[in-house]
Amino acid sequence: MNTAGFDMYKNIISLVLLCCFSFNVPAQNAQTPLNAPPAWAKQAIWYQIFVERFYNGDPSNDPKPENMDSPPVNQITPPGWSVTPWTHDWYEQEPWAKKMGKSFNYTVQFRRYGGDLQGVLDKLDYLQDLGVTALFFNPINDAPSLHKYDARNYHHVDVNFGPDPGGDNRIIAAENPVDPATWQWTSADRLFLKLVQEAHRRGMKVIMDYSWNHTGTMFWAWQDILKNQAKSPFKDWYAIKSFDDPATSENEFSYNGWLGVPSLPEIRKADVTSNRINGRPYEGNINAAAKAHIFSVTKRWLAPDGNTADGIDGFRLDVADQIGLGFWRDYRKFVRSIQPDAYLVGEIWWEKWPDQMMDPVPYMKGDIFDAVMFYQVYRPARFFFANTKDGIDAQQFRDSLELQWNRLAPAFRYAMMNVSSAHDSPRLLTCFGNPGKYKFKATPNDNPSYKTGKPDADTYKRVRLYLAHLFTSIGAPQIWNGEEMGMWGADDPDCRKPLWWKEYSFDPETRNNYQPGPKTYDPVGFNKEQFDWYKKLTGIRKNNPVLAAGDIAFLKTEAKMIVYKRFDDKDEIIVALNAGTGNSRFDLPGAGKYVDLLNGRKMKGKTLTLHPLSVAILKRTNEK
Helix, strand or coil: CCCCCCCCCCCCHHHHHHHHHHCCCCCCCCCCCCCCCCHHHHHCCEEEECHHHCCCCCHHHCCCHHHHCCCCCCCCCCCCCCCCCCCCCCCCCCHHHHHHCCCHHHHHHHCCCCCCHHHHHHCHHHHHHHCCCEEEECCCEECCCCCCCCCCEEEEECHHHCCCHHHHHHHHHCCCCCCHHHCCCCHHHHHHHHHHHHHHHCCCEEEEEECCCECCCCCHHHHHHHHHHHHCCCCCCECEEECCCCCCCCCCCEECEHHHCCCCEEECEECCCCCCCCCCCCCCEECHHHHHHHHHHHHHHHCHHHCHHHCCCEEEECCHHHCCHHHHHHHHHHHHHHCCCCEEEECCCEEECCCEECCCHHHCCCCCCCEEECHHHHHHHHHHHCCCCCCCCHHHHHHHHHHHHHCCCHHHHHHCEECCCCCCCCCHHHHHHCCCCCCCCCCCCCCCCCCCCCCCHHHHHHHHHHHHHHCCCCCEEEEECCHHHCCCCCCCCHHHCCCCCCCCCCCCEECCCCCCCCCCEECCCCCHHHHHHHHHHHHHHHHCCHHHHCEEEEEEEECCEEEEEEECCCCEEEEEEECCCCCEEEECCCCCCEEECCCCCECCCCEEEECCCEEEEEEECCCC
């Protein structure tokens, strides 16, 4: 490893001291109970940002091969590689990609468009105008890949996201990465902290995405293991099966990668006292020295230079089921000891692919997370609102929602991050526009008949109907960046297209890239009608606190019509949704009149008639 003044073999005792220091957790701030989510969580309107595809605010820092290469088990940038133009047809291979003679799905992993943190800063006013109140950043830790779950450094922002990649590399090389006392702030780090301050000034919360389950092969501790094998002071950090025997000609080095992926070596698990099965919680912890390093990184971002006002507001925690519950309990205590209002949301997804999602309850008892990415309520919503093969009626939809809500304590129901689409799922329009199982064979590579082009008019109506439910339901709504622009795309990698900003003119996109016959194309670009619908819904939610904190009661569940009210001791809002193909009627209860918050129209009479695929969000007034 190229680090000035750092002897890899010295002071292993410092690891132990650091570990002991990290677990000396102060008493919890009495203002926020340790076993409850922060009060702000239920008010959040989340916007998830994938920085590399968000916006290129500084072309001078665009990625270069030396910061992308990740030997020996990951990608090496091909000859002639260059940054892809932002407005390029997504399915059209670049000249360097064509020379590789590989499939689109292979070459697309080498693509970079140059999105960076300056780009996010440039668009904060846009996000504020949209109505966003909380930002969830996909990993921005220093890493060679596009996805950045293969950390090279946990404690630094990726050098290509800041203004001086070369200078940042020199700063990082001069540190002792195992000793936080030597850590410096790179230009990319400082730009992120500036972004956090600017977001806070606009009333937005900020959380970062980390995977504490694994690193990348360029991670400094792993690089030392590759060099020194069993003599490395970090050999116990990872789940290594066998080291290389220098006396033999073959390489016996073997280790566990996340789900068998060799580019993501897994942190060693410790104190495991129950069976470890993918998709199920288990009791256990991780290697103590690696844990100490993780805690130091966590503190760095929560309280930069000891100041929580300048730090982030929590973490999204990747593949959380892969790490034992004991670690997460310790982690929660540590995080809350630094920032009592911090929010922790775990990725708890599949127990048995593709039909059974995990039970979030073991993680939602007040000792681990404040929320999970709540796909568990999205999937039945898709079955109700979309035109799918496995459609359900209103009563089944209600039963599915109540099943999920009722097994959680009320505070956690309201703090949930209600995710519809993300960086590793189909975009919402495309998910609704294909009739098969959720996320199953959801790419044209897996299913040649999977539709990847512009959805039809029926799909837009159904998505907008669902969004009205999302923004009036229990839990905090989440927007995957670009959904509000009307973007479409299959599962990864197609969900990670560069965003369709309205100031750009895009090349038409190939519609039938995977099907035989002459190619056809779709015009692509910013969809103002879709944006306006999102903005209307964020405004309704923000201006009516009862939608974030009020109780819920179902008033009608018949065929494809569902009606519920959100209420407290001051306000009542009735949400009526008709996902069917015929008119539906509902008799409004009680005295008083109603106004439709979607269009400002006052209700005439006591019977509401909804046309097919339509919605009304009615607020009771005091008028007689």
